[in-house]
Amino acid sequence: MxxxxxxxxxxxxxxxxxxxxxxxxxxxxxxxxxxxxxxxxxxxxxxxxxxxxxxxxxxxxxxxxxxxxxxxxxxxxxxxxxxxxxxxxxxxxxxxxxxxxxxxxxxxxxxxxxxxxxxxxxxxxxxxxxxxxxxxxxxxxxxxxxSPRVTRRMLEMFGSHLPAGAPEGPPGQDPRLGGLTARELEVLTLVAEGLSNAEIAGRLFVSETTVKTHVGNLLSKLDLRDRVQAVVLAYETGLVRPG
CATH class of the missing domain: 3.40.50.2300 (Response regulator)
Structure with a gap:
């Protein structure tokens, strides 16, 4: 062959x-x-x-x-x-x-x-x-x-390659994020900022298990395979912006 x-x-x-x-x-x-x-x-x-x-x-x-x-x-x-x-x-x-x-x-x-x-x-x-x-x-x-932290660095470096249609309005208003709860949006934002589950738990004053549950739920709702894809989506939707 x-x-x-x-x-x-x-x-x-x-x-x-x-x-x-x-x-x-x-x-x-x-x-x-x-x-x-x-x-x-x-x-x-x-x-x-x-x-x-x-x-x-x-x-x-x-x-x-x-x-x-x-x-x-x-x-x-x-x-x-x-x-x-x-x-x-x-x-x-x-x-x-x-x-x-x-x-x-x-x-x-x-x-x-x-x-x-x-x-x-x-x-x-x-x-x-x-x-x-x-x-x-x-x-x-x-x-x-x-790691999400490395992904964020890449997005900061190559943010000009994001879709031109990324929303200019309030963050989190992209229809792809419409099914997330307020807490899940908050967790997604922190994931996109490069924080680990433990760091997110400390920031939100909740247990790490609770953070894992939120991350799993938002990945499922957004049909994403992992946290790296979540970071990319957060930037594409304007939830987090380069710089």
Whole structure:
């Protein structure tokens, strides 16, 4: 089979996070040597299985639908459809798959674009193998790799790339936020400011468990996968503004 769509160890799809099966990983990068290196690192780990390799964005999209990976390592610069466009399509068609953007520079515009497109994190291509493995396990468990604080820094840096239609009126009036309670809006604002659950609990004088409940509720109401996506939405809707 060609570089464009080599499939490895296909299995029946199952929900992410199950303890009785390995985390299924799809590699999307146009450099075959880099894919080989990632695969060697990951398949040496217990509980992780590389189920496929794609050499461009279009192949990544089709293989994500066919192979049901839990985590996708996505390069940004690939021929044809790039990693940002592929991330956007996969996030829309298969939100169960978590996407980890691979980038050359920390906090760059490509990583920012990847998060906006629906990725749950990003890593430098020269990251240590142990950190790569931990990031994949973290995503498979349902958490984001990038902290809200880092996401906020990126949004401050690249705020000009937010949609021009972001509301100019009172914060929180965007219709996408209409289903949130006043307390959930407050929690979302604090998440977007980069605060942890413990810090939010201290600010609001409530328990950390209560904060976790509010965060879970607002993610569910807004149909978001994680806190990183919540931060992006808070800026897009004008609830929090760059600067």
């Amino acid at each position: 060609t570089d464009q769509g080599r499939r490895v160890g296909e299995q029946n799809p199952a929900a992410p996070g199950r303890a009785d099966r390995p985390v299924r990983v799809l590699l999307a990068d146009d450099q075959s040597l880099l894919r080989m290196g990632f695969r060697m690192v990951l398949e040496a780990e217990d509980g992780i299985s590389v189920v496929g390799e794609a050499a461009d964005g279009a192949a990544a999209v089709s293989m994500a639908e066919a192979l049901h990976p839990d985590v996708i390592l996505m390069d940004v610069r690939m021929p044809g459809m790039d990693g940002i466009a592929a991330t956007e399509q996969i996030a829309a068609r298969r939100p169960e798959s978590r996407i980890l953007i691979l980038t050359t520079f920390d906090l760059d515009e490509y990583a920012f674009a990847g998060l906006r497109a629906g990725a749950s994190g990003f890593l430098l291509k020269d990251t240590r193998p142990a950190d790569l493995v931990q990031a994949i396990r973290t995503l498979a468990a349902g958490d984001a790799v990038v």
